[in-house]
Amino acid sequence: MGKAMSWVDRLLGREEKSGATAKKRLQMVLIHDRSDVSPGVLAQIKDEIIQVFVKHLDINPEDVVVNVDQDERESRLVAEVPLMALHANGRR
Amino acid sequence: MSGKVITVTSGKGGVGKTTVTANLATALAMRGRKVVALDADIGLRNLDIVLGLENRIVYDLVDVVEGRCRLRQAMIKDKRHQELYLIPAAQTRDKSAVSPSDMVLVCNELRQEMDYIIIDSPAGIERGFRNAIAATDHVLIVTNPEVSAVRDADRIIGLIEAEEKGPACLIVNRVKPAMVSRGEMLSIEDIIDILAIQLVGVIPEDEHILIGSNQGTPVAMNGSNGASASQAFRNIAGRLEGEDVPFMELKAKISFLDRLSSLFN
Numbered sequence: 042m043g044k045a046m047s048w049v050d051r052l053l054g055r056e057e058k059s060g061a062t063a064k065k066r067l068q069m070v071l072i073h074d075r076s077d078v079s080p081g082v083l084a085q086i087k088d089e090i091i092q093v094f095v096k097h098l099d100i101n102p103e104d105v106v107v108n109v110d111q112d113e114r115e116s117r118l119v120a121e122v123p124l125m126a127l128h129a130n131g132r133r
Numbered sequence: 134m135s136g137k138v139i140t141v142t143s144g145k146g147g148v149g150k151t152t153v154t155a156n157l158a159t160a161l162a163m164r165g166r167k168v169v170a171l172d173a174d175i176g177l178r179n180l181d182i183v184l185g186l187e188n189r190i191v192y193d194l195v196d197v198v199e200g201r202c203r204l205r206q207a208m209i210k211d212k213r214h215q216e217l218y219l220i221p222a223a224q225t226r227d228k229s230a231v232s233p234s235d236m237v238l239v240c241n242e243l244r245q246e247m248d249y250i251i252i253d254s255p256a257g258i259e260r261g262f263r264n265a266i267a268a269t270d271h272v273l274i275v276t277n278p279e280v281s282a283v284r285d286a287d288r289i290i291g292l293i294e295a296e297e298k299g300p301a302c303l304i305v306n307r308v309k310p311a312m313v314s315r316g317e318m319l320s321i322e323d324i325i326d327i328l329a330i331q332l333v334g335v336i337p338e339d340e341h342i343l344i345g346s347n348q349g350t351p352v353a354m355n356g357s358n359g360a361s362a363s364q365a366f367r368n369i370a371g372r373l374e375g376e377d378v379p380f381m382e383l384k385a386k387i388s389f390l391d392r393l394s395s396l397f398n
């Protein structure tokens with residue numbers, strides 16, 4: 042969770058309010074509820090997708106980002122593979 | 134004539150399904166519609182006492198389904214209105230006493246005489262819920278601005294879509310404007326963002342609702358005597374009838390300190 046708040050932040054009310062925390066937590070839990078994919082399985086799928094790119098392309102694992110995107114009531118896994126980085130790595 | 138079947142459901146218990154059913158049925162009857170409120174919460178009947186009709190019950194839904202009486206005989210007339218009726222649930226039976234196809238038969242018969250059939254669903258996602266949505270034309274999902282109620286509402290929305298009974302609409306009940314303005318409660322916008330369905334009603338936390346239940350007089354009957362919940366239910370009735378009723382502004386009494394701290398945010 043969030044890092045400790047300084048007394049200045051507390052005084053100025055900069056701590057995240059519980060309403061905002063509730064929204065974030067709900068958005069996360071509903072990804073798993075809706076897809077019936079547990080958090081652990083989702084993390085494993087992400088890992089394996091990244092490994093596929095790393096295996097076939099000369100690329101660093103950190104260059105591949107796999108995220109869950111939400112649109113209305115649909116969630117989808119979106120993989121981003123920067124091709125510029127691919128080129129640069131190929132020359133190394 | 135072909136009446137419309139509206140199911141009030143939620144997943145989670147205690148969020149206000151029975152309160153919404155009683156008040157919506159009342160508000161629609163006050164607009165001159167022919168309305169029957171049907172309690173599908175078999176074994177835990179409550180709509181009768183919230184509507185103030187508990188002493189007039191002779192027959193119930195299970196008696197109708199099992200052929201011990203005609204449908205008309207189980208319809209208790211609320212004498213305070215032109216055309217408002219209650220079909221009570223059985224108290225000493227369980228949900229298996231009624232099947233989804235029984236509900237379709239009963240609702241089809243009611244459709245011929247009534248403008249609206251409003252069904253109070255039990256909590257949960259089992260047989261009672263299946264019964265409540267079997268004949269529905271329109272599902273209203275009640276939730277509270279609270280994580281577990283919103284999560285359960287999401288599950289119900291998924292089930293309604295899977296059953297092709299959607300799109301469902303949302304009623305957010307027990308909103309505390311002061312907490313929302315302090316940032317300590319999910320706002321209506323947050324909930325709509327998360328659930329991504331159409332909003333038809335926002336009902337504030339209001340002690341007149343409890344007072345109304347105590348007396349068996351749904352708050353929707355209170356004229357314009359200040360109860361904002363009363364207006365909220367009449368607004369939902371208007372929206373269901375296709376009127377473009379603006380959402381009430383729920384005003385919070387914001388303290389000086391709250392205002393000061395929001396200046397710094």
Ligand SMILES: Nc1ncnc2c1ncn2[C@@H]1O[C@H](COP(=O)(O)OP(=O)(O)O)[C@@H](O)[C@H]1O
Pocket residue numbers: 143145146147148149150151152153179306307308336337338339340342343346362
């Ligand atoms: N907006 C509200 N403000 C205050 N009390 C409410 C409100 N909505 C519901 N309640 C109270 O909450 C309790 C549960 O409501 P009920 O309609 O029986 O829920 P459900 O049918 O979903 O189990 C009741 O005591 C009711 O009076």
Ligand SMILES: [Mg+2]
Pocket residue numbers: 150151152174179
């Ligand atoms: Mg109830």
